[in-house]
Amino acid sequence: MRPLSMDLSNFRSYLSESIELTALKVALINGRNGNGKSTLIDAITFPLFGRGSADKIDDYVTLGKTDMSAALSFELGGNTYRVIRNRTTNGRGKSSLELQQLINGEWESKSGATAPETEERIRKLLRMDYEGFIASAFVVQGEADKFSKQKPAERKATLANILGLDAYSEYESQAKEKAKGTEVDLKVVRNQVQELETRTANKPTLEAQLVTVEAEIVSIEDQLKEKETALNQLIEKRANLQAAEIRIMDINTQIAGIQKEINDLNNQIPLLERKTSDANKLKDQIPSLEKRISDTEKLTANKDKIISSANEAKVVRGQISEQDETAAANSELELERSKIQTEVTKIDGLIYQGKSKLEANIQNFKIQIKNAKQQAKPLEGLECQNPTCQLIKGAVEARDKIPGLNKQLEEETIKLDTGNYADELKQQKEALKSKLMEIDIQIEILEYDQKSHQDLKIKLVDLERYERLAPALENAEESKRLAQDQIDQIHTTIKEKQDDITEQINQINILIKAKQDAITGFELDKMSLEDDAKESVEVSLNITTLESQIRILREKLGNQQAARGAIRKSIDELTELDVKLIDSRTKLDSLAADLTDWNDIARACGKNGIQAVIIENSIPEIEREANNLLARMSSGRFSLELLTQKPSKTAKVTETLDIKISDSGLGVRPYETYSGAEKMMIDLAIRISLSKLLTRRAGATIRTLVLDETSSALDAQNRSQFLQIVNTLREDFDLILVISHQEDVQDAFDQRIEVYRTDEGSKARVIA
Ligand SMILES: Nc1ncnc2c1ncn2[C@@H]1O[C@H](COP(=O)(O)OP(=O)(O)O)[C@@H](O)[C@H]1O
Ligand SMILES: [Mg+2]
Incomplete structure (x- = not known):
């Protein structure tokens, strides 16, 4: 941090002033007491830290004014920043803070959301707090002995602050935080590992079960294959047998059909035979025809008798007619007589x-x-x-x-x-x-x-x-001849019909014989088929037995497959868990390693780690620098020694930073026993060596040395020696500001800021 300029408004004794510091290297701030010299140091620390020589913030506002503003621009790590801190006492009072960075000629805000955030950013930029400042490079008025008078433990803390060891403390707490988080993770993962180990322990048992089940499945499948082959053969056989049965049924149907045809044919024979007897019935007509012939012959023989009888019949018929009349009359009389007789009775x-x-x-x-x-x-x-x-x-x-x-x-x-x-x-x-x-x-x-x-x-x-x-x-002769013809005709007809029927019967018998031969053929076929069919029942029985055996085997197979599935699933799950277990173990190992690392880092970054080492390493340098300065200031009279460890009563080592000062004539004696000027020399030697250390620390941020009224207590010779020493430090710092009200120091500095008072408040004139 190298201050470049300051702009003050109603800041303590300054009502309105801008001071350009860019041209200065080693400058004296000179002016009468109360003119506003020390206020210029406040103009650096107040914007940066909100602190300075005043106790309360409102004390930085010029008396009688309500609104104050102090802006400081500075160079740091090759960048230009500006901090503006305002304060109004109006009402309950209000502060504001702004951090800006100059980028391409424009001020860009780098403020945080709140003032404390912005302050934290500034502290991080500077890598030091106000206490570190005023204990090292900023030797404010009356505080030169700030380091020397600190208790050993505070001193060590200041040294740590100067050395920027808070960064390591920050690393330590971050590492501890990480370690804590890692421990939590570790616990979770360890539980996971334990749980996974418990769960995967069962895997060998399951694998053994799987082997058994798979062997059983293979055996069942073999049995099944064997039985199914046998079954298929039997089913084929049964199909053949069923075909034979169907063929037998078919033959039976055919035989029945042929038998029916034979029966029909047989039935035709009596019909035909009856036709023969029907034909013979024609013979019955012959006797009547023969009688007619003989009657005709008889008639011819009685020809005379017939003719005379016919004539007599006519006569007799006449006589009967007469007799009929008489009979009628007689019976009429008889009727009358009988009626009367009845009356009489x-x-x-x-x-x-x-x-x-x-x-x-x-x-x-x-x-x-x-x-x-x-x-x-x-x-x-x-x-x-x-x-x-x-x-x-x-x-x-x-x-x-x-x-x-x-x-x-x-x-x-x-x-x-x-x-x-x-x-x-x-x-x-x-x-x-x-x-x-x-x-x-x-x-x-x-x-x-x-x-x-x-x-x-x-x-x-x-x-x-x-x-x-x-x-x-x-027509007797004609009739006789006709009858004879009829008789002859009947004989012929009968003969013809009989021949025809005989022929038909013969044909039928030939057909019957052929059909019976066919039946015999079928019967032979049937017999051989029936021999085969006898096996059918046995085959069906065997099929049923095989089917039920197969069903049982399939069921068994299903059960075993289900069991295998379940076991495989479990094994798969466990295999997944194994992978998870390996993962978790790897994670556990890595977390354990992380934990060790974080603990190591925390330890390493801790007070007893790298911080102690850095301090230990810095001590000889401080001692060398301080003794170099002190020897020059005291003309070789004084020297000092810094002790960081001393054995305690409990045999433990106590962390400390003791300063032992040796007077060449009188040996080592306590700091308090030295005079004010002697003390001042010792203080300055230490403070300057600390400030130089500060410029050399990693990422050196503070390259400004401020010395406010530090030479005032020294006698003229010591003061002159001191001022020469200060001038030799110019290569070590970017800016050295030496404040003194004494006029005799002016000659020692080429560059000056003259501070004086006017009606418009304090003013500062830069003479470069
Ligand atoms: N808030 C304030 N308003 C007005 N004047 C102030 C205020 N605070 C301090 N002063 C005065 O400013 C003057 C400058 O003080 P300081 O810078 O310490 O002087 P020196 O030049 O001796 O270091 C002193 O007289 C002091 O009383
Ligand atoms: Mg002063």
Whole structure:
């Protein structure tokens, strides 16, 4: 860091001032006390760190003003930066900070999101904090002994700060952070490894199982192949047998068909035979035809008789006709007679009825009389005949009826005895009897002879038989010849039909014979096929057995394949896990290595590691530089020694940075025992050597030395020696600012900033 310019506004005693430092190399800031010299150092530290000689931030605002601004531009690592820090006391007060970098002639903001972030960026750029600054290169007013008066441990911390060891501390904490993270990862991966190891431990068992299962599968597959081959052979055989069975069925059908044809043919024979007998039936006609011939012959022989009989039949027929008339008249009379006879019989009945009625009446009266007498009987010898008595009354009335009844009986008895009844009927009977006698006379006159009438009729019947033959006589010869022809025809027909039928039967028999031969052929085929078919049941049985065996084997195979699949899957999973395990182990190893590395790095970067080494290595250099300066300032009187370790009571080594100062005349004695000027020489020697160290450290950032009123306490000779020494340091620093109010130091510097006061606040004039 090399300051280039500063722009101040209401900054402490400065109201408005811009100071150009570019041209300066080793410059004296000169002016009276209170003019604003030390304020220019604040103008460097305040923008950079927000700190300086004042206690509170508002103290940097000019009294009576509310808004302050301090801008510092500087060169660092070949770049130009600018820091602007503002403060307003208005209200509760407000600060702002801006970091900029000059890029291609333009200021670009490099600020963070917040002021603390920006401050952190500045600190990182400078690689040092305010405390490090004022303990080393910035020897602010009254703080020259800042390092010397520090406790040994603080001193070491300052040295570490000067040496930029906080970077290593940063590395250490980063490495520790990494180590911590790595440990967490390590724990996770170690658990993973353990889990994977537990899980993959089962793999050999599974692999052994797989071998067993695969062997079993091969054996089952072999068995299956064997059985399936056998089954296929049997199925083929069965197909052949089934074809044979079908062929047998076919033959049976054919035999049945032929048998039916034979039967049909056989059935035709009786039909044909019947036709023969039908033909023979024609013979039945022959006797009637022969009879006709003989009848015709007979007719011819009785020719005369037939003719005379025919003539007589005519005569007799006339006689019968006459007789028929007489018979009719006679039967009419007979009918009349029979009617009358019936009438007579009827009248006889009626007469008899009259006699019967009379006899009944007589019998009735006799009973009435007898009853009356019986009723009147109690009256015999009886005195009292009072009719009022009911019993007596009836008896009296019965007795009184008897005489009447006797008279009626007598009258009726006379009628019966004399036959004096039914007179009219008897007269009608007599009339009818005379009619009968008349009819009898007429019948006698007719002289009808029933016997001769009957005989004529019989005779006619006989005659009519000849009479009927008469017409036949006329074509008798023709009829005889026809009959003879018919007979001859019948014989011929019968002969023809019989020949035809015999021929047909012969043909049928030939057919039957052929068909029976065919059946015999089929039967032979069938027999040989049936011999084969006998095997069919056994084959089917074997097929069923094989099929069920195959089914069982397939099931077994399926189960084993499933088991194999499951085992393979498990093994695959475990193989994957093995890969993962290897990965995890590799990761574990690498993490363990990382952890070791990070721990090593942390240790290496730690206070006891590289930091200690750097400090140890820096000590002789500081000592050499400091003793060189001190010897020149004290004319070889003083020398110092820095001790970084001392054994403690507990035999441990205590980290420390002790300063031992030797006075050439008096040996080693404590710092406190030296005078103020002596102390100042010692302080400056140490501070300058530290500042030089700072310029040589890696990535040297602070190449500015500030010495505020450090020579004031020295006597003139020492002061002059000191100022000469400062001038010799010009090659070591980019800028050296020496502040002094003393006027006698002016000659020692070619370049100056004169600080003075005006009504417009402090002013600084650069004389280069
Ligand atoms: N906030 C302020 N407002 C006005 N003046 C101030 C303020 N702070 C300090 N001062 C004055 O500025 C002057 C410069 O002080 P300083 O730079 O220490 O002087 P020196 O030149 O002696 O180093 C002093 O008189 C001091 O009282
Ligand atoms: Mg001062």
